[in-house]
Amino acid sequence: MESSTKGGGILGEGAREDRERVVEMLKKAYWMEIETVMSYIANSINPDGIRAREITESLEKDIQEELGHAQQFGKRIKELYGAVPGSAEFSSEQSFLQPPEDQTDLIHIVRGVIEAESGAIDFYNEIIEFCADRDPVTEDMVVTILADEEGHRRLFEGFLRELETD
Ligand SMILES: [Fe+2]
Numbered sequence: 001m002e003s004s005t006k007g008g009g010i011l012g013e014g015a016r017e018d019r020e021r022v023v024e025m026l027k028k029a030y031w032m033e034i035e036t037v038m039s040y041i042a043n044s045i046n047p048d049g050i051r052a053r054e055i056t057e058s059l060e061k062d063i064q065e066e067l068g069h070a071q072q073f074g075k076r077i078k079e080l081y082g083a084v085p086g087s088a089e090f091s092s093e094q095s096f097l098q099p100p101e102d103q104t105d106l107i108h109i110v111r112g113v114i115e116a117e118s119g120a121i122d123f124y125n126e127i128i129e130f131c132a133d134r135d136p137v138t139e140d141m142v143v144t145i146l147a148d149e150e151g152h153r154r155l156f157e158g159f160l161r162e163l164e165t166d
Pocket residue numbers: 033065066069120145149
């Protein structure tokens with residue numbers, strides 16, 4: 001009797017509460033990725049000026065990566081017996097990444113990207129911490145995604161340094 005409630009790891013009946021908590025975190029991460037895709041599309045198209053190209057090209061490349069992250073989060077939600085939420089559940093949070101009034105204001109965009117990436121880095125570290133000893137598969141997946149976000153942040157920190165010295 002005891003063993004049947006203990007088997008199955010994170011998919012086992014005994015792990016229901018932990019599993020539901022992981023699914024909730026994965027849904028939040030999914031929405032963060034989706035919103036990042038929206039913000040990066042806008043900011044990869046809108047900017048004007050000679051300096052804009054490097055930033056818009058970089059964002060364009062990131063869109064595909066963030067979309068891939070959203071898909072990975074979605075698939076893991078389903079594996080954990082959850083369901084990927086519909087668009088009606090979306091609510092925006094990236095006030096700092098709205099397109100600037102002045103489309104040559106690259107610093108605004110670069111700072112917004114750094115804030116978005118930093119938010120993802122903080123939250124994915126939380127997921128990793130919760131999943132340690134509970135759900136090694138989710139932990140492993142999020143560690144890989146975290147590495148991408150750290151790379152994105154580092155790249156944009158370099159852009160910011162350059163823009164601020166001018
Ligand atoms: Fe991402």
